[in-house]
Structure formats: structure tokens, C-alpha cells
Amino acid sequence: MVITIDQNLRLELTAEKHAEGLFQALNSSRQQLSEFLPWVPNMQSVQDFIAYIKNCELFYQQRMEVSFVVIFNEQAVGRIGLHYLNFFNENAAIGYWLTESAQGNGIMIRSCKALINYGFKELGLHRIEIKAATLNLKSQAIPKKLGFQVEGVLRQAEKVNGKFLDLVLYSMIDGEWESGTRD
Structure with a gap:
């Protein structure tokens, strides 16, 4: 599956063929x-x-997540996906990362819009969440620009490098997304 955003940007369903490109992308921004x-x-x-x-791929087959490689100018520059898919409660959480060199081009905003549209329109989701560390201002900028609502802070909710990080929880409901001026 491919979600084409524009002539330079597309989301490709994560597959083994992306392993080398993803490894190179990660290495370019590892720190x-x-x-x-x-x-x-x-x-x-x-x-x-x-x-x-x-x-x-196993999670996708089990309908637990759908994840994509972000392809910009024919290069893998990150990933994005709907994780923790819960079709009974019609919700999921978006996770994403992008190489440092690809940041500042609106890639993640456009990728999130496409994925949110897919989640609400194709998967029939009712609620989509995004969590970002309180110190990760770049990641928090995405849900803010997209009009997500802040629900609160999850205290010490994720362990990274031996330290527990607080996460800001953002959410969007399908009716809120539809009533906005989004593509």
C-alpha cells in the first residue's frame, strides 16, 4: 500500500525492502x-x-498497527504509523520520527494529515492520539499545528536512556477533524 501525498512525498507500507534505507536514515540522525x-x-x-x-508486518496482518516508511525525494527519511489499533473502541495512536536533515520541510505535518485521513476515513477510527515527551518541543509542534487537543501529561510514562520521561497526551476525534479545514 502506498499513500501518495505529492510528487516528492509518499508513505509506503513498511516492508523488508526498506531495511537498508531505514538503517541509513537512523544512522544519519542517531544522536x-x-x-x-x-x-x-x-x-x-x-x-x-x-x-x-x-x-x-506481523502486527499489520493481525490488524494491530499499520506503519509506513516516509519517502521524500526517493529517500527513506523516517517512519509513521497508527499503533495500538483498537477496532472495538475505534482508536489508535500515531508514532513518528524523521531524520534531522529532512526536518523543516513540512514532511511530518503532511504525512500526519494523510495518515489521520486514512485512519478516520478508511479504517473508521473515532479517536487518534499522539504522545510526545514534554521536552520534545519539535514533536509537540505536530499535534498542535494539526489542532489536536491536549488532554494532560502522563507522568514518567516512557523510559529512555535509563530515565523516565513525562509525555504530553494529545487527541483528535473524527468529528473534530472533519469539521476542520483539512485536506
Whole structure:
């Protein structure tokens, strides 16, 4: 599956063919990404990404998540996905990361819009959440720009580099998204 956003940007369903590109993307921004993402130290080789991608494919088959590789100018520059899919309660959480060199181009905003539209329109979700560390201002800017509501702070909710981080919880309800001026 591919979600085409524009001529330079698309989301491709995560597959083994992306392992090398994702590993290179991660390596280009390893220090920056490891500040807020607990899994970065576990990705030390292309083989680590292959194993991870196989889990992503299994989760997709089990309808537990749908994740995509962000392709910008024919390069893998990050990932985005709907995780913790719960079709009974019609909700999911968006997770994302982007290489340092790709930041500042509106890539993640446009990718989130496309994924949110997919979640609400194609998957029939009612609620989508985004969590971001209180210190990760760049990540928090995404849900703020998209009109998500702040629900509160989850205290010491994620362990990264041996420290517990507080996370800001943002949410969007399908009716709120539809009533906005979004593509």
C-alpha cells in the first residue's frame, strides 16, 4: 500500500525492502533520535531493522498497527504509523520520527494529515492520539499545528536512556477533524 501525498512525498507500507534505507536514515540522525526514542540503541544493523520490520508486518496482518516508511525525494527519511489499533473502541495512536536533515520541510505535518485521513476515513477510527515527551518541543509542534487537543501529561510514562520521561497526551476525534479545514 502506498499513500501518495505529492510528487516528492509518499508513505509506503513498511516492508523488508526498506531495511537498508531505514538503517541509513537512523544512522544519519542517531544522536538526535536517541534522545526521545527508546528503541534507537537496539538498531545497530540492517539485520536489526529486518527483524523489526518482520514484527511490523506481523502486527499489520493481525490488524494491530499499520506503519509506513516516509519517502521524500526517493529517500527513506523516517517512519509513521497508527499503533495500538483498537477496532472495538475505534482508536489508535500515531508514532513518528524523521531524520534531522529532512526536518523543516513540512514532511511530518503532511504525512500526519494523510495518515489521520486514512485512519478516520478508511479504517473508521473515532479517536487518534499522539504522545510526545514534554521536552520534545519539535514533536509537540505536530499535534498542535494539526489542532489536536491536549488532554494532560502522563507522568514518567516512557523510559529512555535509563530515565523516565513525562509525555504530553494529545487527541483528535473524527468529528473534530472533519469539521476542520483539512485536506
